[in-house]
Amino acid sequence: MEILVTGGAGFIGSHLCEKLLNAHHDVTALDNLSTGKYANVAHLKGDKKFNLVVGSILDKKLIDKLCEKTDVIFHLAAAVGVELIVKEPLESLTTNIKGSEIVLDMARRYNKKVLITSTSEIYGKNTSGPLKEEDDRILGSPLKSRWSYSTAKAVDEMLAYVYWKEKGLPTIIVRLFNTVGPRQTGSYGMVIPRFVAQALKNEPLTVYGDGAQSRCFLHVQDAVGALVKLMERPQGAVGGVFNVGSQEEVTIKDLAEKIIQLTHSSSQIVYIPYDKAYEEGFEDMQRRVPDIGKIQRLIGYEPTVSLEGILKSVITYFKGRNSE
Ligand code: UDP
Numbered sequence: 001m002e003i004l005v006t007g008g009a010g011f012i013g014s015h016l017c018e019k020l021l022n023a024h025h026d027v028t029a030l031d032n033l034s035t036g037k038y039a040n041v042a043h044l045k046g047d048k049k050f051n052l053v054v055g056s057i058l059d060k061k062l063i064d065k066l067c068e069k070t071d072v073i074f075h076l077a078a079a080v081g082v083e084l085i086v087k088e089p090l091e092s093l094t095t096n097i098k099g100s101e102i103v104l105d106m107a108r109r110y111n112k113k114v115l116i117t118s119t120s121e122i123y124g125k126n127t128s129g130p131l132k133e134e135d136d137r138i139l140g141s142p143l144k145s146r147w148s149y150s151t152a153k154a155v156d157e158m159l160a161y162v163y164w165k166e167k168g169l170p171t172i173i174v175r176l177f178n179t180v181g182p183r184q185t186g187s188y189g190m191v192i193p194r195f196v197a198q199a200l201k202n203e204p205l206t207v208y209g210d211g212a213q214s215r216c217f218l219h220v221q222d223a224v225g226a227l228v229k230l231m232e233r234p235q236g237a238v239g240g241v242f243n244v245g246s247q248e249e250v251t252i253k254d255l256a257e258k259i260i261q262l263t264h265s266s267s268q269i270v271y272i273p274y275d276k277a278y279e280e281g282f283e284d285m286q287r288r289v290p291d292i293g294k295i296q297r298l299i300g301y302e303p304t305v306s307l308e309g310i311l312k313s314v315i316t317y318f319k320g321r322n323s324e
Pocket of ligand 1: 081082083178189190191192194195206207208209213215252284285
C-alpha cells in the first residue's frame with residue numbers, strides 16, 4: 001500500500017514510518033522539519049520504499065499531489081509540546097487548524113482514508129477518574145495559551161468527524177496520552193526526556209509545581225502499533241474516536257525519583273512554580289488517566305511496555321546520543 005505520513009520525521013511519525021516499512025508498505029513522510037528532524041529518519045533513506053518530502057501541510061498544491069497518489073493518510077503533523085504552544089500560540093493554532101483542514105479537504109478530493117492524531121489535552125482539567133472518549137472537556141479561559149492547543153485539536157477532531165458524517169470521508173480520530181520513547185526531545189517541554197537528560201548530566205531535575213500531579217506514559221511502539229491496527233480495521237474504527245494510552249499512573253515527583261535511581265545520578269530535585277516554568281496563571285492538569293476500554297474491545301489493544309521499560313529505553317537512547 002502507498003501510505004502518506006504527515007509529520008513523518010517527527011518523534012512519533014518516524015517510528016510509525018519504520019513500522020509501516022517493516023510491513024512492506026511504500027511510505028512517504030511529509031515534514032517541514034520544524035520540530036521533526038532529518039536525523040529521525042536518516043536511517044530510512046536507503047530504503048527504496050521510503051520517501052521524505054520536506055514541505056508544509058499548509059501547502060495546498062503539495063498536499064493535493066501527495067493525497068492523489070497515496071492510498072491512506074496518517075495525519076500526525078502538528079505543533080506539539082505545552083512549552084512550544086505557550087511560547088508560540090499563533091503559529092501553533094495556524095498549523096494545527098489550517099493544516100488539518102487542508103489535509104482533510106485534499107483527502108476528500110480523492111476519498112482517501114485519514115487517521116488523525118489528537119491529544120489527551122482535549123479533556124483539559126477534567127480529572128474525574130479514567131477519562132472516556134465521550135467525557136466532558138473542562139477548559140480555562142481561551143486567553144490562556146495552554147488551552148489553545150486543546151482547542152485547536154478539538155477543531156481538528158470536529159473537522160475530521162464532520163467530514164465523515166457529512167461527506168462520507170473515512171476518518172479515524174486517536175487521542176494520544178503522553179507518548180514517550182527514543183527520539184523524543186525535551187526541547188518543547190516533555191518531561192521524561194528532560195528529566196533523563198538532566199539526570200545524566202547530574203543536574204537538578206526541574207519538577208514544576210509540587211510534583212503531585214500525575215500522568216500515564218505510553219511507549220511510542222505501543223502508540224504506533226495502535227495507529228496501524230486502527231487503520232487496518234475494516235470496520236468499527238471509521239467515524240470513531242479512540243483513547244490510546246497506558247493506565248500506569250505516576251506522580252511527577254515519583255517519576256523524578258525513579259529516573260534519578262535508574263540513572264544512578266547524583267542529581268537533586270528542585271521545585272519550580274508553574275508561573276516561572278511556563279507563564280503567569282498557567283494551569284496544569286492534576287491527573288490524567290485514560291479509559292482504554294473502547295480500543296481494547298475493538299482491536300484487543302494492551303500497552304506492552306511498563307513505565308520502567310519506557311524509562312530504560314529513553315535512558316539508553318540518551319546515553320547513545322551522548323557517546324556520539
Ligand atoms: N513537567 C515538569 N518538569 C519539566 C517538564 C514538565 O515537572 O521539566 C511536568 C508538567 O508540568 C506536567 C508533567 O510534567 O505536569 C507532564 O508534562 P509534559 O509537558 O511532558 O506533558 P503534558 O503536560 O502534556 O501532560
